[in-house]
Amino acid sequence: MDKKVVVIGAGSAGASACFAARKHTRDVKITCINDEEFPTYSRCALPFVVGGEIENFDIPTVFSFEFYEKQKVDLKTSTIVRSVDTDNKVVKTDKGDFPYDALVITTGGKTKIPGIPGTDLPGVKVLRTRLDGEDLFKEGRKGRTAVVNGASFIALEVAEALKLRGMDVKIVIRSRALRSMIDTPLSQVVEDKLVEKGIDILKGEAVSAVLGDDKVNGVKVGDAEIPADIVVMCTGTAPEVELARSMGIEIGELGGIKVDDRLETNIKDVYAAGDCVESECFIRKTPVLNGLGTIATRQGMVAGINAAGGDLKAPPVLSASVMRLFDVDIGAVGPTEDFAKEAGIDVAISTVKYPSLPHYYPGGKDVQVRLLADKTTGKIIGGQIIVHKGAAERINMLSMAILKGTTAQELNMADFCYSPPCSDTWAAEAIAA
Amino acid sequence: MDKKVVVIGAGSAGASACFAARKHTRDVKITCINDEEFPTYSRCALPFVVGGEIENFDIPTVFSFEFYEKQKVDLKTSTIVRSVDTDNKVVKTDKGDFPYDALVITTGGKTKIPGIPGTDLPGVKVLRTRLDGEDLFKEGRKGRTAVVNGASFIALEVAEALKLRGMDVKIVIRSRALRSMIDTPLSQVVEDKLVEKGIDILKGEAVSAVLGDDKVNGVKVGDAEIPADIVVMCTGTAPEVELARSMGIEIGELGGIKVDDRLETNIKDVYAAGDCVESECFIRKTPVLNGLGTIATRQGMVAGINAAGGDLKAPPVLSASVMRLFDVDIGAVGPTEDFAKEAGIDVAISTVKYPSLPHYYPGGKDVQVRLLADKTTGKIIGGQIIVHKGAAERINMLSMAILKGTTAQELNMADFCYSPPCSDTWAAEAIAA
Numbered sequence: 068m069d070k071k072v073v074v075i076g077a078g079s080a081g082a083s084a085c086f087a088a089r090k091h092t093r094d095v096k097i098t099c100i101n102d103e104e105f106p107t108y109s110r111c112a113l114p115f116v117v118g119g120e121i122e123n124f125d126i127p128t129v130f131s132f133e134f135y136e137k138q139k140v141d142l143k144t145s146t147i148v149r150s151v152d153t154d155n156k157v158v159k160t161d162k163g164d165f166p167y168d169a170l171v172i173t174t175g176g177k178t179k180i181p182g183i184p185g186t187d188l189p190g191v192k193v194l195r196t197r198l199d200g201e202d203l204f205k206e207g208r209k210g211r212t213a214v215v216n217g218a219s220f221i222a223l224e225v226a227e228a229l230k231l232r233g234m235d236v237k238i239v240i241r242s243r244a245l246r247s248m249i250d251t252p253l254s255q256v257v258e259d260k261l262v263e264k265g266i267d268i269l270k271g272e273a274v275s276a277v278l279g280d281d282k283v284n285g286v287k288v289g290d291a292e293i294p295a296d297i298v299v300m301c302t303g304t305a306p307e308v309e310l311a312r313s314m315g316i317e318i319g320e321l322g323g324i325k326v327d328d329r330l331e332t333n334i335k336d337v338y339a340a341g342d343c344v345e346s347e348c349f350i351r352k353t354p355v356l357n358g359l360g361t362i363a364t365r366q367g368m369v370a371g372i373n374a375a376g377g378d379l380k381a382p383p384v385l386s387a388s389v390m391r392l393f394d395v396d397i398g399a400v401g402p403t404e405d406f407a408k409e410a411g412i413d414v415a416i417s418t419v420k421y422p423s424l425p426h427y428y429p430g431g432k433d434v435q436v437r438l439l440a441d442k443t444t445g446k447i448i449g450g451q452i453i454v455h456k457g458a459a460e461r462i463n464m465l466s467m468a469i470l471k472g473t474t475a476q477e478l479n480m481a482d483f484c485y486s487p488p489c490s491d492t493w494a495a496e497a498i499a500a
Numbered sequence: 501m502d503k504k505v506v507v508i509g510a511g512s513a514g515a516s517a518c519f520a521a522r523k524h525t526r527d528v529k530i531t532c533i534n535d536e537e538f539p540t541y542s543r544c545a546l547p548f549v550v551g552g553e554i555e556n557f558d559i560p561t562v563f564s565f566e567f568y569e570k571q572k573v574d575l576k577t578s579t580i581v582r583s584v585d586t587d588n589k590v591v592k593t594d595k596g597d598f599p600y601d602a603l604v605i606t607t608g609g610k611t612k613i614p615g616i617p618g619t620d621l622p623g624v625k626v627l628r629t630r631l632d633g634e635d636l637f638k639e640g641r642k643g644r645t646a647v648v649n650g651a652s653f654i655a656l657e658v659a660e661a662l663k664l665r666g667m668d669v670k671i672v673i674r675s676r677a678l679r680s681m682i683d684t685p686l687s688q689v690v691e692d693k694l695v696e697k698g699i700d701i702l703k704g705e706a707v708s709a710v711l712g713d714d715k716v717n718g719v720k721v722g723d724a725e726i727p728a729d730i731v732v733m734c735t736g737t738a739p740e741v742e743l744a745r746s747m748g749i750e751i752g753e754l755g756g757i758k759v760d761d762r763l764e765t766n767i768k769d770v771y772a773a774g775d776c777v778e779s780e781c782f783i784r785k786t787p788v789l790n791g792l793g794t795i796a797t798r799q800g801m802v803a804g805i806n807a808a809g810g811d812l813k814a815p816p817v818l819s820a821s822v823m824r825l826f827d828v829d830i831g832a833v834g835p836t837e838d839f840a841k842e843a844g845i846d847v848a849i850s851t852v853k854y855p856s857l858p859h860y861y862p863g864g865k866d867v868q869v870r871l872l873a874d875k876t877t878g879k880i881i882g883g884q885i886i887v888h889k890g891a892a893e894r895i896n897m898l899s900m901a902i903l904k905g906t907t908a909q910e911l912n913m914a915d916f917c918y919s920p921p922c923s924d925t926w927a928a929e930a931i932a933a
Contacts (some may be wrong), residue, residue, distance in 0.1 A: 079925070112860055112920050120862065120921075127860040127920075199626035349915075361918045364925050382913035389917040396922055400915070427545055427560040429553065460893030463916045465902050469915060471904035480815035481903060482782075482833070483896045484822040485558075485794045487545050488553075489829055490892035492512070492797050 069096045072374045073470050074167050075148055075157050075310070076173035077101035078110065079360045080341025082130050084171045085140040089373035098141045098165055100148060100158065105197055106132050106270065107424040111360050114221070117207060118228030122263030124197055124204075124363060139377040151314045153334055159231040169336045169374035172311055172324065173367060176304035177360060178344035181216075184276045190283030192299045194225055206297050209233030214286050214293060216274045217301030218244045219459070220390045220397075221358075226266050227392060232273045235408045237267040237295070239274050239288055246400040247406075248388060249451045253416055253437055256453050264393050267294065304358050319345035321354050328380045330370040336375050338365035349383035349470070350401050350448045351410035357386055389459045396458030400466045401449025404439060415475070421495035428487040434461070434495035438475065445474040447500070461496060477500040502529045506591050506598050506808045508581055508743070509606035511543065512793045513774025515563050516800030517604045518573040521808035528808045531574045531598055533581060533591065538630055544793050546633040547654070550640060551661030553654045555638075555770050557630055570913060583767035584747045586767055602769045602807035603746055605757065606800060609737035609775035609791060614649075617709045617786060618848040623716030625732045627658055639730050642666030647719050647726060649707045650734035651677045651782050652822045653830075654791075656690070658732050659699050668698040672707050672721055680839075681832040682884045685851055686870055687885050690830060697826050702726065716908070737791050739776045752778035754787050763803040773799035782816035782903070783834050784843035788872060791820055820899040822892045829891030833899045834882025846875040850910070854928035856887065864886050867894070867928035871908065878907040880933070894929060908933040 074084045077099050085099050104126070112127035115393040121127060135142040147161045151170065158165040178193040180186050207213065207229045214224045218240040230236045238261065261268055270289050275409040277298055278285040282329050286296045308316075308325040317333040323345030330338045341363035348355040357363075362384060369379045389398040401407075409415045418436045424431030432455035439449035450465035452458045468478055479500035485492045507517045510532050518532050538561070545560035554560060569576040580594045584603065591598040607737045611626040613619050625636050638663050640646065648659045651673040671694065676687040696700055702721050710731055711718040718727045739756040741749075750766040752758040757780030763771045774796035781788040790796075795817060802812045820833040834840075842849045850871045857864030865888035872882035883898035885891045902910055911933035918925045 109860065110860060111918070112858070115861065121860055124521050127858075129860075130859075166539055237819055246766075247751075276502045288507055359918075360925055361916060365913055365915075383915060385915040387915045388916035389919045389922045391919060391921040398917055398922075399915065423541065426563075427542065427547070427554055427562075428548065456898065457890050457893055458895060458929075459919070460890055463914070463923075463927055463929075464893060464897035466915050466917070467897050467900045467906065467911075468904070471901070471906055471912070473900065473904055475905070481896070482798075482816060482818040483794060484820035484831055484833065484899070485544070485792075486822045486892070487542065487548055487825060488824040489822045489831075490896075492793055493547055494892075494896055496896075 069094050069299065070168045070376065071098070072169050072171065073167035074099045074156065074171040074173065076175055077103070077107050077142060078173060078175050078341065078363065080173035080363035080433060081171070082107040082425045083364045084340060084374065085172060086138055086354055087368035088264070088371035089138050089140060091375045091377050094480070096300030097139070098143065099135070100143045100146050100160060102145070102147050103196060104145045106130055106135060106142060108197055110195070112450060113194055113197065114224035114228045117194070117204050118198055118231040134473065136155045136387060151310065153314055153337065164276070169338065171370045171374050172337065172339040172343060173341045174307040174310055174343045177307050178300060179303045179304055179305050180300055181273070182272065185279060186300070188278055188279045188283045189275055189279055189281070190297050192297055194221065194299065194301070203299065205233045207234055211235070212294060213235070213294040214239060214274070214295040214298045215301055216286070216298060217303065218246060219301055220248065220388070222301035223261070223391060223392050224259065225301055230264060230266055237293060239269045241273045245397065248403065249397065249403045250437060252312070253435060253451050253453055256435065260395055263375045264318030278353035304342065306356060308343055311339065311343065319354050321345050321356050323356050329373050329378070330366055330381050331373065336368040340370040341380060346384040348402065349385050349407065353410060355384060355386065357384065359386060359388055361387065366370070377477065383470055385466050385469055387462050389462055392453060395455055396454050398462035399450070400462050401439065401469050403449065403474060407439055407448060412448065415440045415442045417499045419495060419499045421498050422491065423495070425487055425491045433475055436495045436499040438496065438499040440475045444456055445476065445479060446472050447475055450496070465496060502527050503601045503809065504529045504531070504599060505602050505604065506600035507532045507604040507606065507804070508591065509608055510575065510821050511538050511606060511608050511774065511796065513606035513796035513800035515540040516758070516797045517606060517804030517807065519571055520801035521804035522571050524571060524805045524808045524810050530572070530844050531576065532568070533576045533598065535545060535578070535580050536629060537578045537619065539563055539568060539575060539577065542793070546630065546863050547657035547661045547874060548629055550633055550637050550658070551664040581743060584743065586747055587591045600773065604773045604803045605772040605776060605847050606666060607743055607776045608738040610740050611733060612736045612738045613707070614735055616707065616743055618712060619710055619733070621712045621716045621729045622714070623712065624710055625730055626687070626734065627654060629732070636732070640665045640667055644668070644729040645670070646819055647672060647707070647728040648734055649730045649731060650736065651679060652734055652736060653678060653681065653821070655734035657823060658693070658734055659694065662698055663697060670702060670726060670767055672719070674704070674706045674766060678830065681836065682830065682839045683870060686868060686884050686886055689868065690825060693825055693828055714904065737775065739789060741776055744772065746777065752787050754789050756789050762765065762806050764806065764816050771803040773803040779817040780836065782818050784785055784839065786843060788817060788819065790823055791815065792819060794820065816903055818899050818902055820895050822895055827888060828888070829887055829889055831885045831891035831895035833884070833895050834902050836882065840872055840881060845881065848873045848875045851933045852928060852932045854931050855924065856928070858920055858924045869928045869932040871929065871932040873908045878909065879905050880908055880911060883929070898929060
């Protein structure tokens with residue numbers, strides 16, 4: 068009889084686990100259990116549907132029911148896992164029992180709601196699922212006022228989306244924009260962009276209460292009461308580990324599922340991947356939580372293949388990320404200055420602004436690069452980029468450089484290409500190095 | 501008394517040598533001898549001035565007379581070197597003698613003119629110097645017909661420039677476009693683009709004669725006589741080594757100056773850099789000639805610093821290059837399939853076409869990637885990319901990967917960033933790997 072692989076969750080990690088397991092072998096029965104009613108869609112696309120850049124919520128479907136069928140993966144939607152009996156290897160759901168030989172947990176994350184009064188009032192929103200997105204789209208009407216609470220990249224994407232919808236948008240930023248992703252000088256550029264685009268920033272204090280009687284009518288920030296029709300909580304996500312905890316799976320210091328380098332948990336034949344797990348930062352060698360689809364996808368593949376009988380190690384985690392805020396791309400890879408210092412790394416930093424094209428060719432844009440290197444080894448450990456367009460490819464180059472232990476000097480003298488309409492003789496990254 | 505450094509040539513390599521020497525130490529007297537009347541300009545910009553994208557030939561000045569003065573580099577323009585007395589360490593020119601302690605030769609390259617009849621007729625053009633560019637601009641008039649002989653990237657840039665000027669342009673391609681830079685499947689894309697933009701391609705045979713009595717009126721290609729008002733020879737460049745040869749400097753098998761890893765020639769205290777030298781290909785470990793400004797700049801820096809008393813090694817050469825042809829970017833790094841096989845490398849090749857953005861986000865463009873890996877080691881050895889815009893940053897990432905010995909599997913699982921408007925979960929390069 069074929070080996071049975073059960074995957075809990077059909078997000079990026081879950082879907083990747085299923086299809087990688089299938090690609091690995093035909094001789095395995097794969098079941099995917101999903102609490103949502105939809106097949107796999109891109110969570111990262113949701114802000115862009117809310118903002119109107121993507122026409123409707125069906126378009127970001129990544130793997131359709133038909134695709135699951137074609138791949139012979141049995142997708143059970145709207146199915147709630149009640150418990151897992153690890154002794155008898157059975158997943159118990161509201162739709163019946165699913166025995167497994169190997170299990171992959173991809174329960175993802177959940178939006179953290181701050182412990183302040185009023186968060187249960189109608190009008191308090193989050194953006195994690197497609198249903199959240201549909202609700203936010205409906206409520207994000209022109210002429211109304213939205214307060215976005217948080218400064219994560221989802222917060223900024225939501226603020227932009229609601230602004231594009233014609234709302235009056237205020238964003239409450241406790242310390243600084245994208246604090247976990249980029250350092251202060253580049254945060255300032257981001258905040259300036261928000262202001263330029265007509266988004267109000269309330270900075271320095273958190274929302275201390277959501278105001279209203281039967282529905283939201285404002286928020287309290289410091290001594291001020293800010294009127295609002297909706298409040299979107301973008302104050303970070305936490306790994307969803309309730310099920311794992313109930314199974315006796317070990318939870319790490321940051322609240323994510325602990326896994327080994329093959330993504331197996333402390334329970335044999337039970338793997339975990341994606342937002343619900345703790346990874347190890349390649350540079351800091353300390354646990355790190357990621358909310359990144361890229362890492363979820365790669366981990367999902369590894370967990371799926373291992374569950375199906377393969378033997379792969381999870382790839383190194385550098386948390387390479389990128390976002391577009393109106394007309395600028397913001398990218399980052401590796402730890403920020405604060406995180407690097409916390410980890411005891413003696414950091415050398417270079418920040419430059421350099422044109423993307425030679426001065427004599429029209430259309431060049433400033434590229435702002437911040438490079439972090441380890442003073443002891445000379446190796447690049449992190450990089451941040453702000454540029455009109457094209458941060459992704461630049462971050463990928465830096466990610467490659469970091470993964471391979473490249474020194475600043477090697478990066479500086481690297482054989483990079485040049486042609487007046489495409490790039491300058493020296494890339495900004497090489498100058499920064 | 502200060503050490504005397506003399507640099508022959510004020511192109512990318514020469515200028516870099518001067519300013520790197522100056523940055524290295526204030527205690528050196530630097531003289532730069534240039535046969536042209538202009539200070540340093542970008543040769544790579546010339547096709548774009550001819551085509552009208554850059555307004556005039558002054559704009560691509562990279563280092564002005566003022567800049568030379570400010571850096572205390574004594575620039576002697578319109579000065580012809582007659583000979584170098586290496587025993588007494590003196591450069592003899594038509595404007596007097598220049599004694600040196602260390603000499604840097606950056607005599608660049610010259611356009612190869614094929615040994616066929618008629619190449620001395622008025623109307624036969626090349627594009628190497630600013631004066632060539634000014635002449636080509638004057639002659640490249642609307643309504644006239646140009647034949648571009650060659651399929652190098654300069655040939656394609658010239659063909660585009662003359663087309664943009666309103667000329668009827670025919671390009672004679674003996675084998676295939678960009679043969680030394682990209683492989684057949686991608687060459688075809690390039691040739692299709694030329695045709696789409698209304699440039700005629702005569703393929704399969706070389707120009708066998710330039711026709712005309714007192715000026716060009718056509719060319720002979722095979723049995724056909726093609727009318728033409730001007731003929732531009734873009735049939736490659738050769739290192740300019742006459743002076744070096746006269747000094748007893750060793751010339752390599754490809755006709756370039758032989759240098760060691762510090763860019764010193766066989767004559768002590770005489771360095772050479774840029775288009776006039778032979779480098780070693782990082783992958784093939786065989787000599788290679790480069791006509792690339794990037795490599796000239798980096799080598800110039802190293803030669804200049806060493807001439808000024810420093811001790812640097814020349815960086816590895818991968819010949820990363822990029823060009824824009826109308827609305828596509830074409831980039832390449834490392835050897836092509838043919839060159840790799842010639843060098844005895846057992847090559848694994850992957851060619852993919854993948855969208856730059858996820859299917860659900862509008863505006864994605866196809867990225868065509870061709871990756872070459874060494875089957876024995878699994879390491880990436882070369883890459884070629886065609887994409888609407890942004891090949892440069894992608895090539896730089898691949899260049900970094902190759903320099904650091906990255907395997908295809910590592911590239912496939914690398915921590916790359918993603919956000920719907922910027923990039924997909926899997927970069928095309930990772931898919932290809």
